[in-house]
């Protein structure tokens with residue numbers, strides 16, 4: 056099958072980074088005009104009254120009243136009852152265009168019927184889990200390997216978080232080296248070590264509550280796109296036992312929020328090879344969304360290990376896995392292995408038949424429908440539309456996309472630089488502005504990821520995108536500069 060990639064063009068990452076730097080650090084904030092925002096909040100209260108009642112009750116039993124990090128949930132979370140194609144419906148039947156896409160796994164659109172029907176058959180036959188080998192484990196491993204040549208062996212796990220954790224463990228076990236280097240600001244799940252330097256480059260252990268410093272002894276970060284800084288770390292580590300692995304999100308940290316220069320991954324590969332250090336691609340978001348052979352196919356760079364999540368279970372639960380070079384992957388071999396080098400992994404629900412079959416049928420369906428390409432076209436159309444809106448209303452906001460992964464930076468709270476003296480005062484304010492945008496968009500029937508990221512799917516036809524753009528237009532029309540900052 057011909058490899059096609061959903062990324063129709065590679066936006067100039069230097070230009071984007073400069074625009075983002077200016078937006079977050081030099082320009083005043085913009086917010087929705089106060090009278091208009093108050094109208095939105097009143098409407099929110101009325102339109103979603105049943106969600107509000109449920110959210111109030113949830114506060115009594117669930118910490119903070121909500122268990123999902125990806126939506127802003129301001130002023131209160133919306134209770135969703137139904138998901139289908141491009142749309143979500145709340146408990147009162149309100150319809151929303153779904154640009155959250157559960158954080159990325161549903162390239163086919165929500166609740167895709169042909170996959171669901173296959174899974175119902177499997178549940179009927181063996182239920183969701185047995186703890187024993189099932190043929191779909193093999194079918195999924197073969198399918199992943201057929202699309203992604205670097206995956207000689209594949210092991211299913213239950214989340215992206217534990218798969219990243221497993222990958223660095225395998226890297227250390229295989230290489231007998233200790234240091235792991237990541238890009239500052241990248242998200243590789245929430246395991247102890249990976250929380251290091253999360254979200255904002257340079258943060259190191261600053262935001263890692265509940266994790267002892269010692270945990271980070273062998274964790275290092277380098278600034279996005281700074282190949283010289285990576286080279287320096289790798290060189291310095293040589294005298295200290297060496298670097299086990301460099302782990303990167305191939306589009307750039309936070310799914311390309313700070314996009315890589317096009318040749319970044321190839322340069323990292325070169326440095327890793329030189330230092331006998333493993334290269335780990337975290338393709339939790341990108342695999343089967345950017346293309347069937349992942350971001351590594353798009354960049355034509357071969358990692359030693361690849362981390363999977365999200366699409367690997369087609370939007371169904373227990374989505375994770377690691378694949379890669381045979382001799383490294385063999386450290387994951389199950390059962391008692393005597394003194395052989397090992398990387399212990401496990402999980403009651405890992406590799407269950409339901410998740411494996413879900414991944415298998417979803418990837419097959421992506422193959423058959425070219426879903427990633429359709430989702431990518433939708434992302435292009437939406438991004439173009441957003442750029443036009445920002446121009447129309449003379450707003451300094453930045454929209455760019457890599458296929459179906461779209462970024463829409465307005466308050467740009469997470470893009471403030473640590474060296475910016477205003478950061479402590481402004482991060483909260485900028486976040487508030489973004490929360491308000493999230494609430495206004497929700498009233499307009501649009502759900503995004505934290506008001507700044509948008510995932511599109513095959514279900515996002517031109518009509519859906521155009522309808523969404525009308526909603527975005529109604530909100531952005533009323534943005535104005537905040538006077539007193």
Ligand SMILES: Cc1ncc(COP(=O)(O)O)c(C=O)c1O
Pocket residue numbers: 158214215216217219242243244245304310337338339340364365374
């Ligand atoms: C790049 C990346 N790696 C790892 C993870 C963690 O995956 P999970 O949420 O399945 O634990 C995520 C989740 O969003 C991610 O975006």
